[in-house]
Amino acid sequence: MIDLRSDTVTQPCAGMRDAMANALVGDDVYGDDPTVAALEAKICEITHKEAAVFVTSGTQSNLCALLSHCARGEEYIAGQDAHTYRYEAGGAAVLGGIQPQPIVFNAQGELPLDAIEAVIKPDDPHFAKTKLLCLENTQGGKALSLSYLAEATALARKHHLNCHLDGARLFNAALATNTSMDALCQPFDTVSICLSKGLGTPMGSVLVGSDELINRARRWRKMLGGGLRQSGIVAAAGLFALEHNVARLIEDHQHADAVARALNELTILEGAVAHTNMVFLNLPANMLNALQQHLKDANIIISGARWVFHKDVTSGDVDHVLEACRAFAKNPVN
Ligand SMILES: Cc1ncc(COP(=O)(O)O)c(C=O)c1O
DSSP states (O other): OEEOSOTTOOOOOHHHHHHHHTOOOOOGGGTOOHHHHHHHHHHHHHHTOSEEEEESOHHHHHHHHHHHHOOTTEEEEEETTOHHHHSSTTHHHHHHOOEEEEEOOOTTSOOOHHHHHHHOOOSOTTSOEEEEEEEESSBTTBOOOHHHHHHHHHHHHHTTOEEEEEETTHHHHHHHHTOOHHHHHTTOSEEEEESSSTTOOSSOEEEEEOHHHHHHHHHHHHHTTOOOSSTHHHHHHHHHHHHHSSTTHHHHHHHHHHHHHHHHTSGGGTTOEEETTEEEOOOOHHHHHHHHHHHHHTTEEOOSSEEEOOTTOOHHHHHHHHHHHHHHHHSOOO
């Protein structure tokens, strides 16, 4: 099966499994796990942040960040389709009494500056206290520019807001914009980076920031049930991924680009666009359903109009996907 539903579907390779099996471990709740410490130190080195905490998932990482920045009755600004707002079960509201203030992303995956400014509340007892601006990079595969990050965070600072970045796929953004990870992280107080998306580990994310914020996040992680014991076994997968799976992300971008170009040559499937490792199709629902069924019969799984390329999709797989799409285009509704 060629699985294009997400870059979270990858299998750990033999080298990663060896690294996990041979990891030195200790009880991380006591701060005794050398492999977790090594992973946290490595991410600090890459991002030029003071402190890091290894957490179970991107959702837990974002939630620890939101809870560390905002108290009950305070609010964070995020995109209407941001993962932190739309896809994390309302955790910040449920567990922290934190109010989200969603606004619509523009076509570049940015929160427009005037829209941000318009929702920042004045200090008035009618309103929740606006505390945090939360951006996402990549957003729907789109890599944000350094100049936008500088402008948006400067606006936030002007209004005394903190800044958090959901950088679940920040390595993709860094490669796509030819920018260093530390430059992309520099404007933010906290950044969440996932190891289980394109980097191909079975689980884990890392939240980085100042000593003070990460100490707070560690307390929240414990409260959320994310204080793990011999978690070096999974941290070892993260260290392996940082060494072996970062540079190759560019292949996923190339695959996505090649697929979008080829689809645009088939009149019926034209309108596809690629952003980093993702392709977005522009098809009416009935046509998409028919294509989904056709691809399933060719051992290709998609879950709609977003196709995600990752390390377990080879160039040969890309050829197979395109062959199946060409066959569909010849006879679209069977
Ligand atoms: C942009 C973004 N942020 C956060 C997450 C959450 O990560 P997790 O599934 O590890 O909780 C995801 C998951 O796909 C994501 O796409």
